[in-house]
Amino acid sequence: MKNITFIVYIFVVVVLCAGCSSAPSQTAVPSEVTMTKEVLADKIKGGWAAKTIGCTYGGPVEFLHNGTMIQDYTPIKWSEDRVKFYFDTFPGLYDDLYVDIIFVNVFERLGLDAPADSFAISFANAGFPLWHANQVAKYNIKQGIMPPMSGHWLNNPHADDIDYQIEADFAGLMTPGMPNTASEISDRVGHIFTYGDGWYGGVYVGALYSMAFVSDDVEVVVSEALKTIPAQSDFYRCMKDVIGWYRQYPDDWKQTWFECQKKWTSEVGCPDGVFAPFDIDAKINSAYVIMGLLYGRKDFFTTIDIAARCGQDSDCNAATAAGILGTITGYANIPEIWKESLYEIEDIPFAYTDVSLNKLSELGLKHALQMIEKEGGKVEESQVTIKTQKPVAVKYEKAFEGHYPVDKMAVNTVLQDKTEWMFDGIGFVLKGYVKCADEDYVAQVEMHIDGNLIETANLPVAKASSIDDRRVDLFHRYQLQNTTHKVGFKWLNPRKDAQVYLGEAVIYSDKQNFNH
Template identity: 55%
Template sequence: AARYNILNGIKAPMAGHWINNPHADCIDYQIEADFAGLMSPGMPNAASAISDKVGHIMNYGDGWYGGVYVGALYALAFASDNINYVVEEGLKTIPKQSEFYQCIADVIAWHKKYPDDWKQTWLEVQKKWADDIGCPEGVFEPFNIDAKVNAAYIVIGLLYGKKDFTQTLEISTRCGQDADCNPSSAGGILGTMMGYEKIPAYWKMGLKEAEGINFKYTTMSLNDVYATGLKHALQNIKRNGGSIDGNNITIKVQSPVAVKFEKSFEGQYPVKKIPVQWSANKDEISFDFDGTGFVLRGDASKWENTSTFVFNTELYLDGKLIESPKLPVKYLTRRHELCWKYNLPKGKHNVKLKILNPSKEEEVKSWEAIIYSDKLINGLKANESSTAQKDILK
């Protein structure tokens, strides 16, 4: 979503802002934030400064906090071998009024209440925090790439893994959802704390053979990443008051400070999904709703499509042209949702999306709209209603 925004003139930080990005609270920056902490040994605030610049390219609010927190965990893992301390100290980089802070604080409290039962803590997370508001794929669905929930799974792995590398990976993986990224983050943080030599040999099998191979679509290998990361870490240490004297490195260790408070989807709550249909000529979608916002789900691209064709469209709200979204069919430049608008006056609205240049070779697909209002509802009941509507259409 952020890539599309940037390619179409919406630069950071607005590229990650929830008004322009339904995925603002998703896990995108959290799964990439390792470098910020690895470049900032013992310096969580320096990691946060990096995250402010990079994380807001793609996320906002809790989505950004996920990367801030992971970066802080890495930074602190250089300076302490106490998992509980690192988990709790890292949370000081997050504003207390945020849901991200509250979710991770809950995990810490549940770990103390159920010290030998990670599954119970996992269940408590599901019951309290698993309803997604923003990510269209996750609204009223079991799918969840919300940053705070997946960060909770990282923390569950770290706390219940008890510094056993394999156990930490297993628990974070079994928590589910983004079950490749979460154990990778947990393992990376624990590996930083333990040191490379103490990581079990089993988990390093094949690494030496791969270190000289360039990553796909790049001219960078792992060996290049190692060298670049070390270079940047040394520069960052000096920039933050440390010193380098040959092999002697002095780091000015930092006490974590909370970053600024921000919240995505303020006052916006999904209330239902409604099916949508194309006109007879398949060049227009129109639907009515009662609420404060909508997301029209759909896609103009196919997997690995390389065509340069772009659908030109017009989006009308209550009869007024409000946007002219471009819908590339190329997979790498696609728009992840067809269109959306939040923060509308509560009431009845009409949405109309027109395709100005239909194609015989390409197709715009759409199947449902998510409707938002200003009050939270029971997601399970809404999902049952949505499923019933789909069954009727069948």
């Protein structure tokens, strides 16, 4: 009889555990979630506050450790006055926030259905320092190239960069439990700057924030949000790998870091990262974000510390990981040692904006309440009911397809009235800059390829302040025939106090270069 009982017991256990695995349940998030307005507000404030803290924590080590992790013995300093210190001395650190604020203000001014062009024009005219895909997009918009083409890889060599990933927080914080609505916002806004994996970085971050409102299980948040990304994309595969490595090495984030380094750190787009340890690609930096979240196991310090110590864009990655965790836990549950750094600045507007941290949280709550109603939920006097969404993958797109970096040529010459150089391949990105005593001067330069006029470029002066309309890379061209090409430049409006400097050129082929 005991044997029969034991067999029955084993059968029941097997039936109950059928289909069990380490993967999160497919029904991890209910179809409706109700919470008080107070809890909703606390989560939104937690997201923005934690993002500010994480950005500040990683600031001192941003891009100082490229291609290597930051060792445990290397101190990353923190103090009560740390945020105020950067507010006063380096406000450009908070590009993660002041770009977000531009979009929040557009929603406040024009409503939830504001069109892409309104975001683009407000962004391009904002007058703050920008870099990489953001600055390329600003230049494109000023030259009349509007979204989505302003972020398309044919017009933006930085289309796979991290830019929209670090400024997509607003999309998730105003769409609690509604990741597909966050994706729709990301379609409008994210394509201003990025395309393909660069865009997916922002889509994913928006979905992570959105899911953070309705699940307190980090693994569920990370896995459910990934369903917004097409499975055939490199971005999806990279995040899937990180989740898998986390399950394989649950107590060793450094082993997962090494696995990422081996498989996912080959830069193709950004000319600053090709043939260099610098890597601002969205995939690898998103990998570091979710490494912080997964291995941090909801401990605030551990989460931001791991995200920062993965290296590369340490301030942005710590900021994103912190913001998502702050949304999960709420502002009230951020440890005091971190929150106290905000008290002195929480009512001071971020640089280049009229919006403070407290004001940003207020606007975030206002827009979230509007979005809950718009998407079929209920907003009552003291509580809200969110009609949650099952994440759906956005459209598939891939930048730089069929383009492989094979060489970096040192052109290194000052443009005369006419200058020529030659290369073998299907495309190139040529770096450089324009200098002039008159900072309002704009050089007009024709580019010819194989005798054909390709474009007449307006090239503003690169100002010392980094707040300008410069073209990040002087010239680029993709999708040429794979042969020898002659590239010629003609300076249409030269002047003696101006200089157009042609620097290095990244060369692309339609075949990978394996010299080993």
